[in-house]
Amino acid sequence: MKIRCIAIDDEPLALQQIAMYVGKIPYLELVRACAGPTEAMEVMATEKIDAIFTDIEMPDINGMEYIRSLKEKPIIVFVTAYSDFAVEGFKADATDYLLKPFSLTDFMRSAEKVKQQYELRNAVSLVTSDENKAANKWDSEYVFVRADSRTVRLQISDIQYIESRKEYVIIFLENSKPVMTLFSLKSIEERLPKDSFMRVHRSFIVNLKKITEVVQNRIVFNKEASVPIGDQYKKDFQEFLNQFFLK
Numbered sequence: 001m002k003i004r005c006i007a008i009d010d011e012p013l014a015l016q017q018i019a020m021y022v023g024k025i026p027y028l029e030l031v032r033a034c035a036g037p038t039e040a041m042e043v044m045a046t047e048k049i050d051a052i053f054t055d056i057e058m059p060d061i062n063g064m065e066y067i068r069s070l071k072e073k074p075i076i077v078f079v080t081a082y083s084d085f086a087v088e089g090f091k092a093d094a095t096d097y098l099l100k101p102f103s104l105t106d107f108m109r110s111a112e113k114v115k116q117q118y119e120l121r122n123a124v125s126l127v128t129s130d131e132n133k134a135a136n137k138w139d140s141e142y143v144f145v146r147a148d149s150r151t152v153r154l155q156i157s158d159i160q161y162i163e164s165r166k167e168y169v170i171i172f173l174e175n176s177k178p179v180m181t182l183f184s185l186k187s188i189e190e191r192l193p194k195d196s197f198m199r200v201h202r203s204f205i206v207n208l209k210k211i212t213e214v215v216q217n218r219i220v221f222n223k224e225a226s227v228p229i230g231d232q233y234k235k236d237f238q239e240f241l242n243q244f245f246l247k
Contacts, residue, residue, distance in 0.1 A: 002029040003118050005051040008040050008066075009079065010058045014100065018053050018079065021107040027115055037066035044070075051075040051114050053098075057082065067094075075117045077110050120146055120182035145171070145181045152179055156196075160221045162188060162205040172225065174210065200237050201230035208240065 005028055007018040015033050022030040031047050034040040036058055043049065052074050056063040067076055081100040095117045096110040142155050154171060163170045164185035171179045189199050199205050204227045206219055213220035217234075220226045229237055 001027055001118075003027055003050045003075075003114060004029050004031050004048060005053060005074075005114075006030070006032050006034055006040055006043055006049055008034045008037060008052065008054040008058075008063060010036050010055065014055065014079070018107075021104055022053070022111075024104065025108065025111045028111060037061040037063065040066070049074050050118055051077070053077045053079055053110075056080040075114050075121070077114060116149075117182070145179060145183070147179050147181050154179065156193070157209075159197075159207050160210045160225065161207060161219075161227055163227070164203045174222075198233075198237065198240060200233045201228050202232075204228070204230075214241065 005022065007015055007022065007030065009015040009018065012035075015035065019030055019033045022028045028051075031049060032039070032043045034043060037054075038060060040052070040054075052067070054063040054067065054076070056078055057080065063078065063080075067073065076094045077096045077098060078094050079098045079100065079102075096113045098106060098110055141157070142153055144151055144153050146152075154173065158173045158175060160172045160174055162185065163172065167182055167184075168180055169183050169185055169188060171181070173179070185199075185203070185205060189197070189205055192205065196207055196209055197205055198208055200219060206221075206227060210221050211219055212222055214229075215226070217229045218226040219229060
């Protein structure tokens with residue numbers, strides 16, 4: 001496993017230090033050491049980047065502003081001499097915050113957080129036949145997901161619904177506690193069996209086979225949990241219901 005990263009800093013010595021430290025971490029690969037966000041933009045346009053180590057206070061473009069401008073954010077570690085930026089950095093969904101001057105030990109701690117985040121983002125291991133792997137489908141019985149430091153096997157038939165919360169999803173199960181993992185709802189939607197699962201809200205996917213009631217604009221599961229039906233999904237959901245109405 002190699003986590004492809006770039007470093008951004010307008011101070012040559014600081015940039016050299018980050019590059020040197022990255023070289024000491026076996027699972028990190030430095031794609032480019034950039035003197036500023038403008039150079040980083042050029043790299044991001046052509047290269048797949050998993051993580052960014054970036055200064056904040058820079059002459060042309062503020063590092064925080066640059067990160068906020070990215071539509072798809074890699075894993076972010078802010079590297080700065082100003083502790084006042086810490087709270088703002090974490091609001092920008094930074095994985096870590098390195099305060100200059102920092103040691104190799106400090107950098108290794110941040111690198112480990114980057115690794116954990118990378119593993120979470122690439123969390124779902126599909127357990128499929130060779131035929132289904134080629135078709136990019138989930139196995140009909142179970143799937144493995146990463147939850148914190150654990151790898152959990154989930155029976156697909158046990159899933160009631162899935163809720164999106166920013167970068168995470170929570171998988172609610174019929175007979176056990178929910179499981180939270182770092183994954184996008186869209187990616188899961190693309191891989192779940194279409195005959196059993198449906199997106200009914202921008203934040204929810206439901207297992208159609210687990211629905212017990214529909215009350216107004218909410219889908220109910222065993223009278224213990226319910227999810228809303230979004231306006232843009234009502235038509236498709238109603239068409240599903242119409243297939244099973246007694247006439």
